[in-house]
Amino acid sequence: MPRRTNSSEFEQLALPLLSSLSSHAFWLSRNDTEAEDLVQETLSKALRAFDSFQAGTNFKAWIFRILRNTFLTSRTAIANARTVFLEDDPGLSDITDAGPNPEEHILRLENQAAVNDALDRLHPQLREILLLCDVEELKYKDIAIVLDVPIGTVMSRIFRARRGLHQELQQHFGESL
Amino acid sequence: MTQTTPVNDHPEPIQLSAFIDGELSPSELQAIQRHLTECHPCALQVLSAAQLKAVTARASQRFLPPPEVLKRLASQLVPQETTKPARAWSFGHWAWSAIAAVLAIAVSSIVWWQMRQANNLTAELLDQHLAVLSSGASPEIISTDRHTVKPWFQGKLPFSFNLPETLPPDTTLRGGDLTFLRGQPAALLLFTIHRHEVSVILTQRSGNPAITGMPVNSSGFSIKEASTRNLRIFAVSDIDPTELGSLAAALQAVQSTQ
Numbered sequence: 001m002p003r004r005t006n007s008s009e010f011e012q013l014a015l016p017l018l019s020s021l022s023s024h025a026f027w028l029s030r031n032d033t034e035a036e037d038l039v040q041e042t043l044s045k046a047l048r049a050f051d052s053f054q055a056g057t058n059f060k061a062w063i064f065r066i067l068r069n070t071f072l073t074s075r076t077a078i079a080n081a082r083t084v085f086l087e088d089d090p091g092l093s094d095i096t097d098a099g100p101n102p103e104e105h106i107l108r109l110e111n112q113a114a115v116n117d118a119l120d121r122l123h124p125q126l127r128e129i130l131l132l133c134d135v136e137e138l139k140y141k142d143i144a145i146v147l148d149v150p151i152g153t154v155m156s157r158i159f160r161a162r163r164g165l166h167q168e169l170q171q172h173f174g175e176s177l
Numbered sequence: 178m179t180q181t182t183p184v185n186d187h188p189e190p191i192q193l194s195a196f197i198d199g200e201l202s203p204s205e206l207q208a209i210q211r212h213l214t215e216c217h218p219c220a221l222q223v224l225s226a227a228q229l230k231a232v233t234a235r236a237s238q239r240f241l242p243p244p245e246v247l248k249r250l251a252s253q254l255v256p257q258e259t260t261k262p263a264r265a266w267s268f269g270h271w272a273w274s275a276i277a278a279v280l281a282i283a284v285s286s287i288v289w290w291q292m293r294q295a296n297n298l299t300a301e302l303l304d305q306h307l308a309v310l311s312s313g314a315s316p317e318i319i320s321t322d323r324h325t326v327k328p329w330f331q332g333k334l335p336f337s338f339n340l341p342e343t344l345p346p347d348t349t350l351r352g353g354d355l356t357f358l359r360g361q362p363a364a365l366l367l368f369t370i371h372r373h374e375v376s377v378i379l380t381q382r383s384g385n386p387a388i389t390g391m392p393v394n395s396s397g398f399s400i401k402e403a404s405t406r407n408l409r410i411f412a413v414s415d416i417d418p419t420e421l422g423s424l425a426a427a428l429q430a431v432q433s434t435q
Binding site: 131 | 190191194195198200225226229230232233234235236240241242246247249250251253254357
């Protein structure tokens with residue numbers, strides 16, 4: 001009977017997240033079929049491990065972490081692992097400036113296709129954290145749980161992601177900025 | 178988070194990024210808010226970052242899973258504990274339960290989708306209005322004359338609209354511009370009611386299906402929506418919602434009378 005209660009509780013918690021999980025899985029894998037497989041495997045793993053989920057903590061962060069770990073062991077992730085990611089500089093010495101002039105900050109963002117392209121060109125790890133923050137609306141502390149990194153790293157990586165996206169868009173719009 | 182915000186100096190860009198995410202401590206938040214009221218360049222950076230955040234969220238919509246995928250995934254959540262051979266009546270019971278579950282999932286998905294769409298639309302409308310307020314940029318057509326503003330849009334939009342001859346009391350047309358709403362071309366009309374700026378966005382109804390559950394108030398701004406047979410009209414301002422509603426209603430009424 002406790003198993004049934006857990007299963008029912010899991011269903012209640014997971015059902016509203018199916019769309020988010022699927023969308024995020026697609027962003028990670030860039031493949032419809034693989035994304036669905038990833039979510040199926042994630043749900044299966046999460047249900048089996050549901051006893052270890054602590055009530056009162058963030059279920060979304062918990063299951064997104066499982067999704068991410070599932071992806072990291074997938075063929076696509078392993079194949080992409082050669083991509084070098086310049087890890088966060090703890091001193092943040094390179095992020096205090098190098099941005100555009102204040103007047104250049106206002107972007108012409110009505111071109112959604114350009115934004116989509118810029119997101120595509122962003123480094124996968126930067127894109128991933130931006131999506132967790134801006135799309136999934138996870139708090140920094142929950143993103144830290146999903147990615148298993150310190151909260152300061154979350155903060156700096158999100159900033160770097162936004163700066164990268166801004167620069168990609170500036171290149172796209174060029175003089176029209 | 179761990180850094181302090183110098184009151185008399187510009188905040189670090191990383192702090193502004195955390196600011197738009199609502200991740201600063203109360204003291205940091207207060208310091209930055211105070212700085213932003215006095216520093217135009219930093220306010221522009223925050224506006225830009227907020228726009229970028231909103232547009233990133235919208236970009237995610239292109240990968241929303243199709244309903245059949247959601248249905249397949251949802252079926253995985255339904256407890257499958259029946260291992261005994263099913264009798265005729267129990268199969269019927271199971272079948273009805275499955276249908277009920279699928280229906281519940283479908284309804285939940287639709288409600289969830291509607292809420293998400295409504296929130297995104299609200300954010301986009303507020304973005305547009307804040308951009309008008311903050312940039313100080315002049316609209317492409319500046320005029321209080323409806324016979325000047327309306328013709329300016331001809332050939333620029335795949336639809337036309339009417340402007341009322343008589344506006345509600347103390348309401349003035351200021352001009353117009355082209356914009357996009359949910360990826361569709363739209364007319365942006367600027368009005369003032371008393372001294373309050375009002376943004377009105379008109380777009381084709383076909384490209385923007387009705388969304389229920391859109392908040393009428395968000396971040397201190399009111400949003401009024403009106404529809405005609407072919408158009409959807411959104412009005413955004415910090416004015417009294419009743420007066421905003423009067424303008425939306427006047428625009429709605431004139432579409433069918435002229």
